[in-house]
């Protein structure tokens with residue numbers, strides 16, 4: 001099963017570690033008169049943890065929304081696995097191997113942990129309602145396979161004890177972990193995490209950091225994340241891109257970005273020209 005075999009988790013098109021997996025090229029996005037993103041370029045390499053940081057309103061979530069197809073930029077291109085991407089819908093982009101979590105948890109609160117994570121398998125399900133209606137055999141077999149993957153994710157994230165619990169009754173930190181599980185269930189080539197540690201206490205943040213590192217190392221999943229906690233970002237990431245007022249002001253390894261004067265100014269709120 002792909003989920004337990006790190007060698008198989010990446011599909012054949014995913015390329016080698018260090019290859020460019022996704023490239024954002026000269027992307028601009030406006031909402032009416034508001035320029036959320038202005039001529040931004042950067043890449044995300046196979047196998048890395050890439051952080052996108054910046055002060056409030058810098059354009060981070062807009063950037064994530066462009067990458068996963070919620071927004072289509074007025075200018076610029078997105079290249080994925082060496083091909084220029086057409087203006088696809090979010091579910092088509094999910095089918096191509098990009099999964100994400102959200103700033104405000106977007107789970108089905110009345111459903112159990114297990115069922116929520118199962119919904120993450122939808123992009124992988126081949127046997128549809130038609131099959132289920134005329135011949136249950138193949139559909140059932142497929143369901144069992146999906147269920148096995150989901151159970152392994154539950155073990156991996158150490159949430160066996162809440163597998164039957166309604167998600168709405170779980171503490172916030174665990175809900176975030178379930179949301180991570182649902183994204184993992186799609187076995188993505190690129191996992192986008194929008195503030196995975198927001199609202200967590202120190203212990204929950206440490207747990208989540210550990211799971212993010214484990215996902216990256218054990219399954220080779222490429223991860224791009226937005227995070228406000230600088231300590232976490234600098235510890236976790238291989239490279240950091242910094243946005244401010246919709247523009248890119250820094251890009252590089254954490255140590256380099258930390259010393260970048262434009263980045264320091266942006267975080268201290270130094271006035272712009």
Ligand SMILES: Nc1ncnc2c1ncn2[C@@H]1O[C@H](COP(=O)(O)OP(=O)(O)OP(=O)(O)O)[C@@H](O)[C@H]1O
Pocket residue numbers: 031034035036054055056057058059060061062063
């Ligand atoms: N759907 C939208 N309609 C209009 N303006 C928007 C929309 N989404 C974002 N914006 C604007 O675009 C700019 C960038 O917003 P965005 O949410 O991407 O920033 P951010 O860096 O993620 O901020 P935060 O850290 O506060 O979440 C802001 O000025 C915001 O008001």
